[in-house]
Amino acid sequence: MIRHLFTLMWNRKRATGLLILEIFLAFVVLFAVGSVGVYLRRNYQAPLGFAYDNVWHLDLDPGTQPRAEQFATLQQVLQRLRGTAGVVSVARSSGNTPFSTNDNSTEFRAKEGTDKPKVGSDFYYVGPELREVMGLRLVAGRWFDRRDEATAAARRRPMVITEMAQARLFPDGASAVGKTIRDNDDDDYEIVGVADSYRAGGELSEPRPAAFSYVSPQDTAHAMFTLLVRVRPGSGAALEKQLGDDIRTGTPGWISSIDALSEQRLTKLKYTLVLPGILVIVCVFLLLNVALGLFGVLWLNINQRRGELGVRRAMGATAGAISRQVLGEILVLTTFGLGLGLLVAMQFPLLGLFDVAPGIYLTAMLLAAGGLYLLATVCALYPSRLAAGIQPAVALREE
Amino acid sequence: MLLNYLKLAWKVLLRRKFFTAISLFGISFTLMILLVVFALFDYTAGPHRPELRTDRLLFITRMKLVVRTGGSSNGNVGYAFLDQRVRTLKTPERVSLSQGFFSTAVAYVGDQRLKLDSKLTDGEFWQVLDFDFVAGRPYNVSEVRDAAHLAVLNETSARRYFGTVAGAVGRAVVLDAVRYQVVGVVRDVGLSRINSYADVWLPITTTTRNLRDPNYMGGCQAILLARQAADLPRIQDEYQQAVARAPLPDPKVYTKVVSYANDLLGSFTNRTGNEGGPDGGVGSLLRLLLSLGLLFLLLPALNLININVSRTLERASEIGVRKAFGATAGELVGQFLVENIFLTVLGGVLGLGLAAGALALLNASNFFAYSQFALNGRICAVALGIVLFFGILSGAYPAYKMSKLQAVKALKGDAGT
Numbered sequence A: 001m002i003r004h005l006f007t008l009m010w011n012r013k014r015a016t017g018l019l020i021l022e023i024f025l026a027f028v029v030l031f032a033v034g035s036v037g038v039y040l041r042r043n044y045q046a047p048l049g050f051a052y053d054n055v056w057h058l059d060l061d062p063g064t065q066p067r068a069e070q071f072a073t074l075q076q077v078l079q080r081l082r083g084t085a086g087v088v089s090v091a092r093s094s095g096n097t098p099f100s101t102n103d104n105s106t107e108f109r110a111k112e113g114t115d116k117p118k119v120g121s122d123f124y125y126v127g128p129e130l131r132e133v134m135g136l137r138l139v140a141g142r143w144f145d146r147r148d149e150a151t152a153a154a155r156r157r158p159m160v161i162t163e164m165a166q167a168r169l170f171p172d173g174a175s176a177v178g179k180t181i182r183d184n185d186d187d188d189y190e191i192v193g194v195a196d197s198y199r200a201g202g203e204l205s206e207p208r209p210a211a212f213s214y215v216s217p218q219d220t221a222h223a224m225f226t227l228l229v230r231v232r233p234g235s236g237a238a239l240e241k242q243l244g245d246d247i248r249t250g251t252p253g254w255i256s257s258i259d260a261l262s263e264q265r266l267t268k269l270k271y272t273l274v275l276p277g278i279l280v281i282v283c284v285f286l287l288l289n290v291a292l293g294l295f296g297v298l299w300l301n302i303n304q305r306r307g308e309l310g311v312r313r314a315m316g317a318t319a320g321a322i323s324r325q326v327l328g329e330i331l332v333l334t335t336f337g338l339g340l341g342l343l344v345a346m347q348f349p350l351l352g353l354f355d356v357a358p359g360i361y362l363t364a365m366l367l368a369a370g371g372l373y374l375l376a377t378v379c380a381l382y383p384s385r386l387a388a389g390i391q392p393a394v395a396l397r398e399e
Numbered sequence B: 001m002l003l004n005y006l007k008l009a010w011k012v013l014l015r016r017k018f019f020t021a022i023s024l025f026g027i028s029f030t031l032m033i034l035l036v037v038f039a040l041f042d043y044t045a046g047p048h049r050p051e052l053r054t055d056r057l058l059f060i061t062r063m064k065l066v067v068r069t070g071g072s073s074n075g076n077v078g079y080a081f082l083d084q085r086v087r088t089l090k091t092p093e094r095v096s097l098s099q100g101f102f103s104t105a106v107a108y109v110g111d112q113r114l115k116l117d118s119k120l121t122d123g124e125f126w127q128v129l130d131f132d133f134v135a136g137r138p139y140n141v142s143e144v145r146d147a148a149h150l151a152v153l154n155e156t157s158a159r160r161y162f163g164t165v166a167g168a169v170g171r172a173v174v175l176d177a178v179r180y181q182v183v184g185v186v187r188d189v190g191l192s193r194i195n196s197y198a199d200v201w202l203p204i205t206t207t208t209r210n211l212r213d214p215n216y217m218g219g220c221q222a223i224l225l226a227r228q229a230a231d232l233p234r235i236q237d238e239y240q241q242a243v244a245r246a247p248l249p250d251p252k253v254y255t256k257v258v259s260y261a262n263d264l265l266g267s268f269t270n271r272t273g274n275e276g277g278p279d280g281g282v283g284s285l286l287r288l289l290l291s292l293g294l295l296f297l298l299l300p301a302l303n304l305i306n307i308n309v310s311r312t313l314e315r316a317s318e319i320g321v322r323k324a325f326g327a328t329a330g331e332l333v334g335q336f337l338v339e340n341i342f343l344t345v346l347g348g349v350l351g352l353g354l355a356a357g358a359l360a361l362l363n364a365s366n367f368f369a370y371s372q373f374a375l376n377g378r379i380c381a382v383a384l385g386i387v388l389f390f391g392i393l394s395g396a397y398p399a400y401k402m403s404k405l406q407a408v409k410a411l412k413g414d415a416g417t
Helices: A002-011 A017-045 A067-083 A130-134 A147-151 A163-169 A237-250 A261-304 A306-314 A319-351 A358-388 A392-397 B002-015 B017-045 B079-085 B141-145 B155-162 B229-245 B264-269 B282-314 B316-324 B329-365 B377-403 B407-412
Strands: A055-061 A087-093 A105-110 A119-126 A138-141 A157-162 A180-183 A188-195 A210-214 A226-231 A255-260 B057-060 B063-067 B072-077 B094-099 B103-109 B112-121 B133-136 B150-154 B172-175 B178-186 B200-203 B220-225 B254-258
Touching: A002 A319, A017 A261, A017 A319, A017 A358, A017 B282, A055 A237, A055 A261, A067 A087, A067 A226, A067 A237, A087 A130, A105 A163, A119 A163, A130 A226, A147 A157, A157 A163, A163 A188, A163 A210, A188 A210, A237 A255, A237 B103, A237 B112, A255 A261, A261 A306, A261 A319, A261 A358, A261 B017, A261 B282, A306 A319, A306 A392, A319 A358, B002 B017, B002 B329, B017 B264, B017 B282, B017 B329, B017 B377, B057 B229, B057 B264, B072 B079, B072 B220, B079 B094, B079 B220, B079 B229, B103 B155, B103 B172, B112 B155, B150 B155, B150 B172, B155 B178, B172 B200, B264 B282, B282 B316, B282 B377, B316 B329, B316 B407, B329 B377
Parallel strands: A119 A210, A157 A188, B112 B200, B150 B178
Antiparallel strands: A055 A226, A055 A255, A087 A119, A087 A226, A105 A119, A105 A180, A138 A188, A157 A210, A180 A188, B057 B220, B063 B072, B063 B254, B094 B112, B094 B220, B103 B112, B133 B178, B150 B200, B172 B178
16 A cells, blocks of 8 residues: 555645755754754753853943052952952952853863873863852862962963863763873873863853862962852842942052843843744744645545546545545655655754764654644544535546 | 725635635734834934934944055944144035944943943934933033043933933043043933944043054044035045045055945945945845845745635636626726735735734834834835735736636636546
8 A cells, every 4th residue: 555655746846846855944944953953952951051140340440540550350250249248258269250252262181091082172270169159069179278279370270170170081980080181282181070060151052061169369370350159148239339339439440340141141041042933934934834745635636536536536445545645645754854854853963063962853853843733633633524524426427 | 996896805804714814814924024124224224313313314434444465354433533724624514533333331320230321422413313301401522522531321220320311411420430421311312323323422532542542443433414405425425535645554465445434324334344435235135135026025926826716616607797898908907906905905904904013013022122013104105015015926827817717617617627
């Protein structure tokens, strides 16, 4: 029966060529939407690694103040902030704070060991208070403390990496604590601890290895103009105004701007979802057209083959058998379109486009194919009922 | 005769309610998407407040310095460059200089924080554009010259800061710890009018930046109002001559200064790198949009053709009888086209309704700040045009096929091929 159907539809490929093309287009777009959806969902399920509630991002602008005086002013700012009621903790940070539009990355490789893979990793300069501010969780070793103030100036700077970085740098499963790694500028870092994860890009960004480099309280070179501040729950605009006024009046010419991390997260989400949103609308449009096309072709078909269907009924075919034939033809048609679409979709995992895991592409292909088959079945229900309703006597009499 | 055709069309549509319904759905959905996209386009680049007289307005927004070793520097234009070379142009009726892109100012009201988008402008800004003042007046040229700390707020910001609109005039607003006196309140300007959009407008002379910085690139733009629409090419030429006369900033580094005065649509297409040339690449953009629109229409049209062919096959006996009684092919084609256009017009009306709903949803979601998208005359005209085009496109082939039916075969019931 199935072979029969395939031969039937193949003979009619010219007449149904347009519909096959539509199904092919719809599959490609559905595949794109599915890939994006599966990718985003997979990212969303990975742990974020930090808490962003009640954390504020503070940007400092020293204006025209000479470089030499800036460190002293920064100390004043930190002192005032830490002394303000409502502020729990203040940490210095580099510009690539969570949900910001900045990022900073480098490549690391282990110094010891036989297998020394190069691992790309996000890179953060942070002060020791960051653990308290962001609620980081450690799984091995320790976080930065007073001991690091002495070694910071030494050859090997203290560093904390995430579990993902540890797994990639030491694929044999060894613990990273105590080992040394080197970056592209040939700077050495000693790993003092391993945190579970840290995804500053947000819930929808792809999980990447991360590394924190220690910024001591006496450091004048890094992390000078961005602060992450944890405030007491319930702090609002009043505290923000007070902090802004304190910085403006207490320091010569420094201006600050304060943003809550939760607000920055919403802005980033909005921007990330615009393009997928447009893709979904285009997809809905294409699916609608495929449905319309299927209806039209089916109805045309049934009208043209009234005689043939009448003969089949007269020969004893049940209504169910007729319905099944119509449904079968439509599914074969869909398969032709899907076949073309799969040829295109297969290129994505084979060529490794966009650096996305092949599993995502395969899941998206299955979802798209399943979706189209479902659509075709639903579209075939009414016309197949029409076909099954043809009375053999009436149909044959028209000849 | 037309009335008969319409009555017939209505009866034919009712015969197969299911297929009529899905055809209508397909047409209205396609039309809804096209109209929403066109509405977004119209509200960004069409004549709306404050850029009401778009046929007389030119915008200088981008400056490009071509680097000798390859590549270029792009950005908004420096204030001093505009002041020296654009204010002195003779052909425009009026020239206004303003900040190129809005910045943010923070205001604290009670225990609330307000983030307001602010734009620095000169006094001529209000004469070149048509803002809708609900209270007070704009600051004028002499007040800007004196660097008076005056502000014009939009309605929503006045309501959020003071609780009232009319009572806001004369009171003080503190932005980034600087005090300004509110001198006027305007109706909200949508974010899509990016050249003039802001929550609060301030005199450009109150800025802390150096307005005399000789750097050709800076943060400013110029808006020019021509005396009449025909003057636009002359103003563009005069500006090109002024740019050609400007000395190269650093001949060892740069080889060319590129800047154009574009109309409103051109200022958008040229927003990145001035690659569009003098007309802003508008021509190629419009061609691209038109071809995309056509592609969008093609798919539903082809589907409709299929459905229409089935419909005509069902009416084969009726057509056969009419032909036997002497109806010409032309009459039959005309009848079928009328029926098809009737269907597409119905779908068009539904599509207009859906589009109005979709635009209202967009406004309510505030995705584009202060958007007030609505169906206006231009959008309805475009809808009518699309519907007629669609009707003819999807009706021509089935009509032709129908007229070719042989009367004898149709009456015998052997019409299907």
